[in-house]
Amino acid sequence: MHMQSINSHSIPLFSLVNYIPLVATVVTCVLSVILARATLRYAEATDKSLALAREEFEREWSPELHIKLERLSASETRIVVTNLAKISVLLQLMQLRKISHAVPFERCFLNDPLVGGMTWTQDVGKRLVVCTGPDFQGLIAASVTFYSSGRMFRTDWFRFYIEVDDGRIVRLNPTNVPARRVRVLENRKGPERRREMAQDVTAGVGASKHGAPG
DSSP, X not given: OHHHHHHHHHHHHHHHHHHHHHHHHHHHXXXXXXXXXXXXXXXXXXXXXXXXHHHHHHHHHSOOEEEEEEEOSSSOEEEEEEEOSSSOXXXXXEEEEETTOSSOSEEEEEEEEEOTTOEEEEEOHHHHHHHHOSSEEEEXXXXXXXXXXXXXXXXXXXXXEEXXXXXXXXXXXXXXXXXXXXXXXXXXXXXXXXXXXXXXHHHHHHHHHHHSOO
């Protein structure tokens, strides 16, 4: 009687021992799924962190210039170029034009360094009057071309409303049209494939260099 009782209890115990590998396998699969999901979430978080870090790095070290025209008096006006980035640039060309004209009217060739966070100024009062004429009311635009990290960039056209009366600058205010980021014109290895709004700049520079007396 005692042996039958032992046998009756040993059979379920033996069956339970057989189920242990199965239970372990199921637990292992569940843990693997949990770890895999945690790994994917960690990878996504890492990718987002890298993207934010890359964006911050590009924002801080990508060249970015801001242009402002300041009226000092009826005959004196200066252009203020501010380097908003940390990287230094080399100013090459300043251009002025009326919005109604596609080709720049005034060009001034430069070779001035501009350290990150600093400003560069120059008197452009006479150039503005020459560009607009003695009597004018409307929009003008200014742009700057510069070298940075072996590549040539150009800012977008910063717009200003100007009023000139009998050769005297009566009013000069910036408009609310936002400027886009700088565009790459060319690098040391040659021109970039995408050269939007760069043909007039590079053509003018090349023509001036070839036409200049040796």
